[in-house]
Amino acid sequence: MSVDSLRCSEVVDTIKRRLREFERLGKYGKTTFDFRPFLDLKIKATIETELAFCISTANSSALSGLKFQKYLEDLSLNELSVGELERLLRKARVRFASRKAE
Numbered sequence: 001m002s003v004d005s006l007r008c009s010e011v012v013d014t015i016k017r018r019l020r021e022f023e024r025l026g027k028y029g030k031t032t033f034d035f036r037p038f039l040d041l042k043i044k045a046t047i048e049t050e051l052a053f054c055i056s057t058a059n060s061s062a063l064s065g066l067k068f069q070k071y072l073e074d075l076s077l078n079e080l081s082v083g084e085l086e087r088l089l090r091k092a093r094v095r096f097a098s099r100k101a102e
Contacts, residue, residue, distance in 0.1 A: 014037070017034070018033075021033050021034070025045060025046075025047060025050060029046060029047050030044070030045065030046045030047075031044075031045055032044050032045070033045050035066070039063075039066070041066060041070070043066065043069055043070050043073055044073040044074075045069065045073070048077045049069050049072045049073065049077070050069070052068065052069060052072055052077065053065045053066065053068065053069040055100055056068045056069070056089060056092070056094045056100055057094075058100075059095050059096060060093075060094045060095040060096070064092050064093045064094045064095075065092070065094065067091075067092035067093070068088060068089055068092035068094055071088045071091065071092060072088065082101050082102060083101075085100075085101040086098050086101035089101055
């Protein structure tokens, strides 16, 4: 097996794993995202925290959105105030935190 085909199979395996994670999110409403080997990060996600990630990354970065989503993993979004959301967004260094918290 050549180095190029080995790399290709690793990429394909990673893509298939990510697709399975999203399938579980859609089917069960929750999943664990594993970002290895790209980031040493695992996030317990729900549909709500995935939506929060999407909102937080607009005009910001995926990394700050992932940090924000990680902060939310053991919290209930329905129970957080706008001020608490803003504090977590700022902690994750998400741009326009006050506006996104609303």
